Amino acid sequence: MPRTPSALPSPVGPVRLTADARTALRPAAVTVDGGFWHDRRATNARVSLPQGPDLLESAGNLHNLRLAAPVPEALPGTAADGAFQGAYPFVDTDVYKWLEAASWHLAHDTGEGTGEELAADVARIIDLVAAAQQPDGYLNTWFQLVKGGERYQDLRWGHELYCAGHLIQAAVAHHRATGRTELLDVAQKFADHIDSMFGLPGSGRPIDGIDGHPEVETALVELYRETGDRRCLDLAGYFVDRHGHGLLGGEAYCQDRVPLREATNVEGHAVRQLYLLAAAADLAAETGDAELRSACERLWHAMTTTKTHLTGGLGAHHDQEDFGDPYELPNERAYCETCAAIASVQWSWRMALLTGEARYSDLIERTLYNGFLAGVSLDGERWLYVNPLQVRDGHTDTGGDQSARRTRWFRCACCPPNVMRLLASLEHYLASGDEQGLQIHQFVTGTYATDRVRVRAETDYPWHGTIAFTVEETPAPADGPWTLSLRIPQWCREFRVRCGEETYDPVADDGWLRLSRTWTPGDRVVLELSMEPRLTAADPRVDAVRGCVAIERGPLVHCLEQVDHPGGGLDDIVLDPSRPLAVKHRPDLLGGVTTVVAAGRRRRIPDQGWWPYAPAHDVPSEPDGEPVELTAIPYHVWANREDGSMRVWLPTS
């Protein structure tokens, strides 16, 4: 050593950088075999993933594929008649995302008994997908069954390339995970078709256009990574740069108002914006495009400083699923689509690799433990599409996909299989390597490895702040020192580290605690992050939470649920910030959580008649209300008990 980072192979997983990629870091190989995320992934493997095929069957997604197969009788048992089922032109993606999720799971299947059956389901469904593909490579059941002959006529809403993107992602995952090519062949054929159809004027392609919903861009970079076919990389670059030139009418919703290279803040439909940015980061990594990288850095900073909820949730508007304006971060109407949290993790991970900066993984941690994980119930069977930070007393639920109550499946079922694919591939977002050594971005129980070193970690994080590392494999001492880098979370104000008998004086100004030494197998490092609960306040421009604090502990945002506070709702509750917070481990509660207990009271609000506004100097000073002990549960387990109100942000006076 040192070796150039590009010489390090990437493990099987998303963002498998090519040898030419110009990134600061490259993904490391991680196995998760215990602790918090292992449990959640086990539920994903045991409950969520196996239920997928039946849900896709009953929602009609598989039916559509059968119906679209030009020779259905060629597939025994697949003959179908009837009409297209589903409300949207992109229902095929539910199948593709499930295939991707199942494929990632098959790559690391630890033999819990579901593997064989899952592999059979995957094979069966891939057969359906392949059969539905048209001879020229095109594949979209909505257009084949309902809009015959109208291909690429409605790029704004048709989602044809969006669907292609998820097909490609699934194919890449399937190939990486299993080495099999059935789905990759389908994807490559579709990509060839797209390449023959789309291009700049003068390129000989009939259409100069983009899809209203980005996704194909990042997928094409992944396909390039898998096959080395440079056309895919170029096509991705073409699509990214044609956004913002009015090809779809110039709407922010479609990422068409301003070219990404010139944009000053994220805008429009949050998931569309984030998938496009993931592709931009992919391109910057694979091509070294400094302008794209700089645009990504600028937009990430603008997003986190002005448009990100405390939970990492993104998207302030229900209407148009839009980001909203700077510092517009409502609580009860936070949209914070589960898919936006996932897209944010995907983009931030690409940025972490590209730049080597810890803040990207800070946001990933916050998002994973809060805005993302709230999207799936503890039992793995029920889902949230939107993830508000407040449900009011007297809330009237409108039902439907955007309900603040968990649902078994959605009409627009984008989120559940998206959660499944992130959980199934989670180990690929946790650590990286470079010529200096190994960087641990997220703390889990398991092993972290580059091709030269392996470190095991044991932890009860996020419930406790101690993480014990043991060096398992390391080059011979003669090869010199290497650096074990531990991310010190942005939320953490106090930590200690011991290496064997030594105690380090920790410095982690840029978010990395770097331990450089000549390591020996068996060397131990113990990191202790202070998990004191804390009250958090927001920038004063976040009008929605003025005069409020939130309770946090470690990476977890906490919230109050009505069920823990009998005798009333939550909207009259006031927290007393002068009283200490207490920590209570509750193995009995919600599968075992740590709660934070705070002191508060219920306001007594004097009756002001029919008009709730009064002269400011007249407002009678509130009499002291009845004291209440406040029990704050982790936000990610909310909405797993009876319906009721919920609050993250709590008034202090």
Next chain:
Amino acid sequence: MPRTPSALPSPVGPVRLTADARTALRPAAVTVDGGFWHDRRATNARVSLPQGPDLLESAGNLHNLRLAAPVPEALPGTAADGAFQGAYPFVDTDVYKWLEAASWHLAHDTGEGTGEELAADVARIIDLVAAAQQPDGYLNTWFQLVKGGERYQDLRWGHELYCAGHLIQAAVAHHRATGRTELLDVAQKFADHIDSMFGLPGSGRPIDGIDGHPEVETALVELYRETGDRRCLDLAGYFVDRHGHGLLGGEAYCQDRVPLREATNVEGHAVRQLYLLAAAADLAAETGDAELRSACERLWHAMTTTKTHLTGGLGAHHDQEDFGDPYELPNERAYCETCAAIASVQWSWRMALLTGEARYSDLIERTLYNGFLAGVSLDGERWLYVNPLQVRDGHTDTGGDQSARRTRWFRCACCPPNVMRLLASLEHYLASGDEQGLQIHQFVTGTYATDRVRVRAETDYPWHGTIAFTVEETPAPADGPWTLSLRIPQWCREFRVRCGEETYDPVADDGWLRLSRTWTPGDRVVLELSMEPRLTAADPRVDAVRGCVAIERGPLVHCLEQVDHPGGGLDDIVLDPSRPLAVKHRPDLLGGVTTVVAAGRRRRIPDQGWWPYAPAHDVPSEPDGEPVELTAIPYHVWANREDGSMRVWLPTS
């Protein structure tokens, strides 16, 4: 005297109660001939109304009527071909609302020269409407031209009865204003058709159903008032009571989740809810139904205490144009549709007549001067569909109907002709009479009259608080005393009144200042309302404005606009509530307004890096910012200059 109220005739105008109506008060006859509302109505008459026919022509509404006429050649110059124009099944209502507005104007036309041309336009357009009606009375150009044969198949979204309702309202207005029956005949024929089609099971009618958008209910009561045809009243009652029984699937959006008699708060689509409640109040007035009256009183109280913005604006959600939850009153995403403000005035006026209580007219005043009037530009040519209480720094406008920027016309053009009809009929919402005398609900320059008394008022309200009344007609002294009742606005904490040389010790506990005496022509009463500007705070459950105050003066809510505060935006501005407010009359500004000047500063917000949340005890105390003089203009004139940010609610620390 005393005479029973029912014996008092109602003047020509909306809510022309029958002699049998059981209300506390009956509308009085008012003319407005000077001052604030006269100017606004003159612009309506001079600019908005005359532009209507051209706008309806270019948007295709009149084209649709021509196209739907079964024998277009019968109408010279009206032959048309082509397709239905417009995006919605209810575009006919734009025509009907304009006809209603023009008719009300014709009733009080003071000869500004537009009357004759307007009357010709009205006649011409009524001919189109009549020609488009089908032989059995049915009329809806969308269904006739696009959905032939699908009548009443989509009551949830088809808007057929909603369109019928606005046709009936227009016909009633035209008949009341001109005595002519051309349009009334069309409406009556359609009403007969509806009566033959809709009814309870067992009634012999084929359909037991309701329209997803209420409006026909209140219209049918008005038609009953005009024609005495009891079937219309019964049909209105049937429609009102069939809401809430799941006939449309049980959605709150369609007012179908819960029967109105059982509802505990307003909910769903705000305009739909309010039109339905107007009908309920109409029914309670005409039938004496105590349960309906009590439901209206309960829902009005729930709405004002928990779901009304400071401006009187109603509807918190863009999505579904919904009321939202109790105390969910966002600023930047306040929907506050202009039509909802109009519907609120219509309902509250019916409640004022029904009960005699002043608070209903308090809300009308607040709505007229703020949430309603902001809907039309000073020049009468540009409109707002939504009326937010904040536009943020860095706002990205999405364009479209729901833009926070004024628009010449909308795809869904419900609001502009609705504003026109309220302005054209405004004098009918201002005063009432009963056996005791005359009640003045709103202060204008003009005359207020019952059949026995007439009082003239002169005022520069709302810019100044002095209103001078002169008794012009009064029964002979031998007929005894009568009572001149003046509403003392809910916002007003200090007022004086002089009657000739006497100064009254004013008591107005219930909102009415009652002056009972034997009056003589020439008697003078001068009311002086203190117009000291004030800072207003909200109920602490209104999370969106915690730690903020609003500036008000008289009935006017004020706001800051960026254009008056050069050197930055508005989101970093803090108001100092300890410093006095000053009043500045500005004849130069926005057609002449009174501004309120306050002391504030711009925060200096320390850079906290990429994450806008921090431990509450760590938040650095803000250094004093640069002092700024804050100029607060009346909210109703915002968005009449250059685009920029705007705020009603201002942080105080």
